[in-house]
Amino acid sequence: MRYQIIVIPAPAAEHSAPLSRIALAGCCAGFVLIGVMQALYGPAIPAFRSRFAVSPSVAGLGLSADFAGALIGVVLYHLLWARLGDRRLLMASYALVGIGTAGFALAPSWPLALTAALVTGFGSGGVDYGLNHLFAIGYGRRSAAMLNLLNAFFGVGAVVGPALIGAVGARHYPWLFGGVAVAAVLLVPSLAGVRPEPAGYPPPEEHFPSIKGSDRSSPTPGRRRIGLIVAAFVAIYVLYVAIESGVGGWEPTHLEAIGYPATVAATATSAFWLALTAGRFIAVPVSLRWPAPALVTGCCAGMAGFLLLAVIPAAAPWAYGGLGFMCAPIWATGLPWLTRSAPRVAAASAYVMATSMVGGIVFPPVLGRAIEVAGVRSVPLILCVLAALGTALSLWLIRATRTAPAAGLTPQEASSVYEP
Numbered sequence: 001m002r003y004q005i006i007v008i009p010a011p012a013a014e015h016s017a018p019l020s021r022i023a024l025a026g027c028c029a030g031f032v033l034i035g036v037m038q039a040l041y042g043p044a045i046p047a048f049r050s051r052f053a054v055s056p057s058v059a060g061l062g063l064s065a066d067f068a069g070a071l072i073g074v075v076l077y078h079l080l081w082a083r084l085g086d087r088r089l090l091m092a093s094y095a096l097v098g099i100g101t102a103g104f105a106l107a108p109s110w111p112l113a114l115t116a117a118l119v120t121g122f123g124s125g126g127v128d129y130g131l132n133h134l135f136a137i138g139y140g141r142r143s144a145a146m147l148n149l150l151n152a153f154f155g156v157g158a159v160v161g162p163a164l165i166g167a168v169g170a171r172h173y174p175w176l177f178g179g180v181a182v183a184a185v186l187l188v189p190s191l192a193g194v195r196p197e198p199a200g201y202p203p204p205e206e207h208f209p210s211i212k213g214s215d216r217s218s219p220t221p222g223r224r225r226i227g228l229i230v231a232a233f234v235a236i237y238v239l240y241v242a243i244e245s246g247v248g249g250w251e252p253t254h255l256e257a258i259g260y261p262a263t264v265a266a267t268a269t270s271a272f273w274l275a276l277t278a279g280r281f282i283a284v285p286v287s288l289r290w291p292a293p294a295l296v297t298g299c300c301a302g303m304a305g306f307l308l309l310a311v312i313p314a315a316a317p318w319a320y321g322g323l324g325f326m327c328a329p330i331w332a333t334g335l336p337w338l339t340r341s342a343p344r345v346a347a348a349s350a351y352v353m354a355t356s357m358v359g360g361i362v363f364p365p366v367l368g369r370a371i372e373v374a375g376v377r378s379v380p381l382i383l384c385v386l387a388a389l390g391t392a393l394s395l396w397l398i399r400a401t402r403t404a405p406a407a408g409l410t411p412q413e414a415s416s417v418y419e420p
Helices: 021-041 045-052 061-106 110-138 140-168 170-193 221-257 262-289 292-309 313-327 330-341 348-374 376-402 411-418
Strands: none
Touching (some): 021 110, 021 140, 045 110, 061 110, 061 348, 110 140, 110 330, 110 348, 140 330, 221 292, 221 313, 262 292, 292 313, 292 330, 348 376
């Protein structure tokens, strides 16, 4: 494979949007839907245990099966994208979500329910990757803002899902999963407004001067540099997922360990997720004014600062709320930066999303082991180290994407690689 540093034509205004207004509304609704669906598994665990007579650890495999299917869904979507295009793949993904959630609602045994959750994951992974990829490459300079908007709606769904379980009762979870299935099918017609491929992408070859000597026969420093850039983005996303999942899983335990009652700890954890969701809406106008590298780096540093503040017992609940705002823009703002930094590495965003999902599976037990050794009070310090590593990688990426002139690009060309 040949890697190149690419210059993306700057004027996004001349590119038409990849989605009609109806399709855009449908995509936002789709992210609400998968947010609701993934948030249903946890609160419904007591009902799974009662219905299928399984242990708590086995009942928790429903969400794990969904995540495993999502990982496969990301890879399959990427492999089939050039052949089938976004519209057909998104339609297939919504259909799989509908089939999987309907099967989960009706499954007479736990193995069949897990199989249905795996199928659901195939679809939700396709929807997640497909829409993030489409928004990242299709909206030009507005991509970061549009991605923050899209991912904010996922947060809305993640808040709504547990509320629905609380309203109807966990034992009625089949009706909720059935409702998700119906909604997924109803969203399919909105995809008629998805253009076969984003206008102006990929740009004509003449707009992309390659690094001098970066052909197959010459493994130049430029080629290696692009590989390092993609690897750094992958590492940042893995660290981000580790911090987000670590806070979601261990914040209540940490707060209780430093003297807060369980009700306060639970409320503070909900505040973290609400701040994460609100922060993504706030990031929409912010990302239109600030370049993606500065925003991602500043938020990584902000995460480290708030986690350090969480070491102080009196400030901990408030620090976790501030952490939610710092976490909010990173995922959506980093993807357009990645796309501009390595636009000819077509698999870059697939690498990032798939690897971050693996991180979400691998890091929780690793973090749990570290906490066993260092104690629960060490949670914010352990996560602070991860945030500091993310900050260091972001600073390196800023330098790496700005040193393109040494590889044969002019300063004007190089600037368009890392502009938001």
